[in-house]
Amino acid sequence: MKRVYLDNNATTPCDPRVVQAMLPYFTEKFGNAASRSHPFGWEAEEAVDYAREQIAALIHADPKEIIFTSGATESDNLAIKGVYDMYRSKGNHIITVTTEHKAVLDTCKHLEEKGAEITYLKVNDKGLIDLTELEATIKPTTILVSVMWANNETGVIQPIKEIGAICAKHGILFMSDATQAVGKIDVNPREMGVHLMAFSGHKMYGPKGVGALYVSRKNPRVKVTAQMDGGGHERGMRSGTLNVTGIVGLGKAAELARLEMKSDMERIVKLRDRLENTLANSLEEVYINGDPNHRMPHVTNMSFKHVEGEGLMMTFNQNMALSSGSACTSASLEPSYVLVALGLGDDLAHSSLRFSLGRFTTDEDIDIAIKSIQDGVNHMRSLSPIWEMYKEGIDLTQVSWSAH
Amino acid sequence: MAYSEKVLDHFHHPKNVGTLDKSKKNVGTGLVGAPECGDVMRLQIEVDQASGTITDAKFKTFGCGSAIASSSLATEWLKGKSIDDALKIDNMDIVEELALPPVKIHCSVLAEDAIKAAIKDYQEKNSIAVPAEAATV
Numbered sequence: 001m002k003r004v005y006l007d008n009n010a011t012t013p014c015d016p017r018v019v020q021a022m023l024p025y026f027t028e029k030f031g032n033a034a035s036r037s038h039p040f041g042w043e044a045e046e047a048v049d050y051a052r053e054q055i056a057a058l059i060h061a062d063p064k065e066i067i068f069t070s071g072a073t074e075s076d077n078l079a080i081k082g083v084y085d086m087y088r089s090k091g092n093h094i095i096t097v098t099t100e101h102k103a104v105l106d107t108c109k110h111l112e113e114k115g116a117e118i119t120y121l122k123v124n125d126k127g128l129i130d131l132t133e134l135e136a137t138i139k140p141t142t143i144l145v146s147v148m149w150a151n152n153e154t155g156v157i158q159p160i161k162e163i164g165a166i167c168a169k170h171g172i173l174f175m176s177d178a179t180q181a182v183g184k185i186d187v188n189p190r191e192m193g194v195h196l197m198a199f200s201g202h203k204m205y206g207p208k209g210v211g212a213l214y215v216s217r218k219n220p221r222v223k224v225t226a227q228m229d230g231g232g233h234e235r236g237m238r239s240g241t242l243n244v245t246g247i248v249g250l251g252k253a254a255e256l257a258r259l260e261m262k263s264d265m266e267r268i269v270k271l272r273d274r275l276e277n278t279l280a281n282s283l284e285e286v287y288i289n290g291d292p293n294h295r296m297p298h299v300t301n302m303s304f305k306h307v308e309g310e311g312l313m314m315t316f317n318q319n320m321a322l323s324s325g326s327a328c329t330s331a332s333l334e335p336s337y338v339l340v341a342l343g344l345g346d347d348l349a350h351s352s353l354r355f356s357l358g359r360f361t362t363d364e365d366i367d368i369a370i371k372s373i374q375d376g377v378n379h380m381r382s383l384s385p386i387w388e389m390y391k392e393g394i395d396l397t398q399v400s401w402s403a404h
Numbered sequence: 405m406a407y408s409e410k411v412l413d414h415f416h417h418p419k420n421v422g423t424l425d426k427s428k429k430n431v432g433t434g435l436v437g438a439p440e441c442g443d444v445m446r447l448q449i450e451v452d453q454a455s456g457t458i459t460d461a462k463f464k465t466f467g468c469g470s471a472i473a474s475s476s477l478a479t480e481w482l483k484g485k486s487i488d489d490a491l492k493i494d495n496m497d498i499v500e501e502l503a504l505p506p507v508k509i510h511c512s513v514l515a516e517d518a519i520k521a522a523i524k525d526y527q528e529k530n531s532i533a534v535p536a537e538a539a540t541v
Contacts, residue, residue, distance in 0.1 A: 308442050310468040314407070314415055326442055326468070335442065346440030383421055383472060385446035385464035386439055401438030402517075 004320040004365045004372075008203075008358035009152050009180060009299060014249070015205040015359070021252040022207065025245040033242045034233065044244045051251025055212060058254040059197070060188040064217055067234045068247055071211035072179040073103040075198030078213055078238060079175045080107045082224025083144050083196065084116060087173070091141030093117045097129055097158075098341045100148050103198075104177055108146075117141070125343045126291035127156035131166065138170050149178035149187065149197075153325065153338040153354055154290030155299025157181070164193020173222060179203050179211075183257035184265065184296060189214050195222045201246060205359060206253030210246030213238075260359075268357050269297035271366050275355060276300045278370050283377055285390075289325075289339055289352060298357040301325070301339070303348040304373075306387040307380040312353065315376035320369060325352035347396075407469055408503035414473035419480050422462040424448040432526025434518040443467040443511065445475050447518035449482055449490075451526055458482050458490060463518075470508040474498050474515035482519065487526075493519055 005013075025047060033048045035041025052063040069075045084094065096108055098120045108118045119137050121129050129147065138145075145167050150157045160176060167174035175196035181187050182197075183204030189197045200211035215237070216222045223237075230239025280286045285305035304312065309324030325336030326349070334340075335349035344352075355369070381387040386396060407415070426433045430451045437443040444467065450460040461479035465472045477498055482490055498504070498512035527533075 306439075306466060308467050308471075310442075311415075311466075311472060314469040346442075350439070350442040380466075383418060383464055384444075384466040385435065386444050386466050388423065388464060396439065399435075401440075401444070402436050 001319050002364070002368065004368050006355045006357060006361065006365070006369060007321040007323055008361075009155075009354065009356035010323060011202045011208065012205045012358050013360060014202075014207055015253060015256055017256060018206055018249045018252045022245045022249040025248050029244075031244075033244055034231065044242075047244060047248050047251075048242055051247045051254075054251035054258075055254040058187075058258045059182060059214060060190060061214055062217060064235075065214050067213045067215055067237050068242060068250075069211045069213055069238055070209055070243070071202070072101075072177065072198045072200035073211075075200075075211050075213035076101070076103040076177055077107050078224060078227050079196040079198055079215075080104065080144065080146060081111065081227055082237070083173055083175065083222075084111050084114075085225035086223050087143045091143045093119070093139055093141040094144045094146065095119045095121060095134065095137055095142060096146040097121045097123060097148070099123050099127060099151055099153075099156075099338045100146065101152060101177055101179070104146055104148070121147075123341055126294070127151060127154050127289075127338075127342050128291055128294060129158060129163075131159060131162050134163065135166050135170075138166070138172065142170070142172050144173045144175055146175045146177070149176045149181035150185075150296045151290070151338060152180050153323075153336060154301045154342070155180070155296035155356075156290040157185075157294045157296060159294075160192045160194065167195075168193050173220075180296060180299075183254065184261060184298060186261075190216070195220065196224070201250040201253060204253050204257050207246050207249040210243050210250045212250065264359050265297045268359075268361060271361055271363065272298055272300055272355070272357055275357075275366050275369060276302065279373055282370075282374055287344075287348060289342060289344060289348075299354065301352055301354045303344070303352040304377045304380075305348060305351055306384050306390055307351050307377055309350055309352055312351075312373075312376050312380050315379055316372040320372055322356075323354040325354065326350040410477075410502050411469055411473040411504070414476040414502070415469045418463075418472060418476040420460075420462050420476065420483075421464060423464065424450055424460065424462050429453075429529055430526070432522040432524070432529065434521025434523075434525060436517045436521055437467070437514050439466065443471050443514055445471065445514050445518040447475060447478060447515075447522045449522045449526060451487065453530070456487050458485050458487070467511065467514075468508075470502070470504055470511040471514065473502055474504075474511045475518065477501060478515045478519055487523055490519060490523060 031040030031044035033044040056063040182199040195216040197214040202208040287303040289301040309326035339349040461482040463475040495512035495516040
């Protein structure tokens with residue numbers, strides 16, 4: 001049976017054209033980009049420079065503003081810790097959001113232990129921050145605002161330009177984790193007033209293990225303190241032999257994204273809308289999570305009430321991949337903190353599925369997904385005591401449950 | 405996480421799904437868990453009052469695959485058992501039978517709670533003295 005992959009926010013397959021571009025750099029052109037004294041090093045350095053240009057072109061930046069890392073988690077760490085270390089004398093206050101990725105939240109927690117003061121902004125029921133609240137939170141000691149471009153679970157896009165303007169007005173650095181946005185929609189950090197921006201290869205049809213941090217070089221010229229000591233690569237900001245094959249792959253992925261993302265997304269958004277509308281119209285008690293008007297075109301996060309997400313996925317997970325906001329697969333019993341932050345009850349968070357489509361998603365995939373979800377939800381509801389109670393007209397909020 | 409064959413079998417072919425008439429005197433109903441915890445089990449038993457034997461058992465469960473498998477297995481084990489033997493079913497027996505991993509042990513605990521709650525409901529309806537063991541549930 002055909003396997004359907006709708007978990008592109010977790011990772012994307014490498015585009016075969018990316019793999020082709022990478023292959024020579026494993027074997028023939030294996031040089032160390034830092035070897036300045038022979039052609040092996042020169043051709044590796046040339047490849048890295050070319051990739052830097054490809055990536056800069058995608059995000060409308062200067063190639064010198066691209067720092068290569070091992071991925072978005074490292075980029076987030078480098079940006080936040082690097083700014084904190086570099087600008088500590090100016091202040092210790094950082095503002096972020098409760099729905100950020102753990103790579104940002106855990107980095108902030110780490111800094112809290114080292115004396116940073118962190119404000120975690122709440123989001124509204126659509127997943128968006130309140131700009132007035134952001135501005136009111138700024139104080140003389142604020143050195144950084146870190147708000148993600150698009151959320152990994154809901155696809156909700158924050159008002160980046162407005163946040164950038166507030167940060168500029170107050171002379172504060174603005175960092176954005178754009179892992180889910182770069183290569184999918186047009187991302188222009190300079191125009192949006194973003195000074196540092198993290199992203200990753202494997203979310204945009206490139207390889208795993210490579211990512212980048214955009215660091216603004218003018219107006220303002222931003223510096224971050226290196227978080228690893230070594231050979232002083234990447235202009236002293238990130239030591240370590242460059243992952244030339246990975247960087248070549250990221251560069252090629254960026255070039256393909258620049259050329260194809262518009263047509264890709266025009267096609268994908270239609271598939272996403274068909275999936276979402278068909279499910280919402282054919283099943284009862286379906287909820288769409290996150291602001292439908294400020295959302296990535298390839299993502300939908302839906303709750304199917306009175307059905308538990310992991311159980312639902314088990315009805316089809318032999319042949320279809322997606323994610324659930326139910327935390328039943330993890331050691332904790334807490335459902336997705338992102339959905340809970342939107343004010344969803346824990347019951348709806350447990351009932352959620354995230355569909356993330358991609359470049360290789362087909363019409364047939366969506367047909368299979370619709371049928372699988374419809375069958376799965378109907379099956380699980382036939383097993384669900386709370387669906388039966390709901391159908392009998394019992395107010396579930398009035399039942400005295402034995403929470404465990 | 406991969407599921408054991410037995411969990412998959414109970415999940416795809418659950419035994420004894422359904423609803424017994426809870427207004428009947430010889431039917432005991434146990435409803436445990438909470439929607440916000442991601443698990444709700446309703447387990448019902450029908451008892452032959454002359455012999456004290458469980459003649460039928462039904463369940464409905466909102467939860468993950470392991471929760472559904474645990475309750476399905478519990479209903480299978482209950483049928484034909486005396487109330488006293490049913491009270492001896494331990495959650496670790498379910499863990500062993502279904503090869504549940506540590507993160508899923510709470511599913512088996514919930515199934516044991518559901519059994520005890522159903523028996524308690526039956527006994528209270530019929531004014532049978534509840535043994536201390538079950539009363540603590």
